[in-house]
Amino acid sequence: MASKAVCIGINNDHGTEIDLAGCVDDAHDWSAVLAERGLAVRKLPDAQAGKAAIRCLITGAAAGDSLVITFSDPSTTAPDEGRDEPDGVAEGLCPQDIKQGNVLVDDVIHALFAQRTLGTRLPLGSDSRPSGTVTRTAPVDPEADGGQMKQPWPNLCATGLR
Numbered sequence: 650m651a652s653k654a655v656c657i658g659i660n661n662d663h664g665t666e667i668d669l670a671g672c673v674d675d676a677h678d679w680s681a682v683l684a685e686r687g688l689a690v691r692k693l694p695d696a697q698a699g700k701a702a703i704r705c706l707i708t709g710a711a712a713g714d715s716l717v718i719t720f721s722d723p724s725t726t727a728p729d730e731g732r733d734e735p736d737g738v739a740e741g742l743c744p745q746d747i748k749q750g751n752v753l754v755d756d757v758i759h760a761l762f763a764q765r766t767l768g769t770r771l772p773l774g775s776d777s778r779p780s781g782t783v784t785r786t787a788p789v790d791p792e793a794d795g796g797q798m799k800q801p802w803p804n805l806c807a808t809g810l811r
Contacts, residue, residue: 652688654717655706656680659694659743668723675721675776683717700753700761707761712768720753724777731756742777 658676660669673694680692693702703718710716722743729739733756741754753761758773765771 650713650715651710652686652715653706653710654680654683654688654690654719655693655702656683656690656719657693657702657721659722672721672723672776676719679719679721679774683719688715688717700757703753703761704764707765707769707771710766710769710771712766714766715770716765717772717774719774719776721776725752727752727754730754742775 656676656679658673660672676692676694680690684690691702691706706716706718720742725741725743726738727741729737731739739754739756741752741757743752762771762773
């Protein structure tokens with residue numbers, strides 16, 4: 650069973666007026682914490698941070714693997730193409746390749762998470778404006794934690810990520 654993480658921090662959101670100062674530091678901090686717990690961590694600050702890294706982590710996992718994604722970014726909103734948002738607006742994360750159409754709106758995150766192998770643990774920690782709703786459509790895999798729904802960060806050690 651593998652334990653892996655991708656920690657993404659984007660200070661400079663290319664193509665927008667939104668620049669922050671602490672997102673890359675967040676990625677460094679999360680990387681250190683997760684590495685101390687034995688996870689193989691890939692840290693992606695600014696220019697390296699893209700949807701492909703998340704897809705690679707998820708699609709390369711096997712049942713029993715524990716994966717963690719942290720994402721610290723300015724965030725964005727986009728028109729709701731899936732027509733499942735009451736306000737008509739989808740919340741999203743801003744990977745560095747946003748100019749190539751790779752905004753990670755909640756429906757895209759749902760589709761990425763749905764590609765994971767059954768029995769794979771996959772919490773996403775998001776430090777962004779819509780962090781409470783950006784993953785609300787992620788499918789729940791009851792096999793991943795013995796049928797127990799867990800909050801990912803308060804129970805980090807309890808979920809087998811040591």
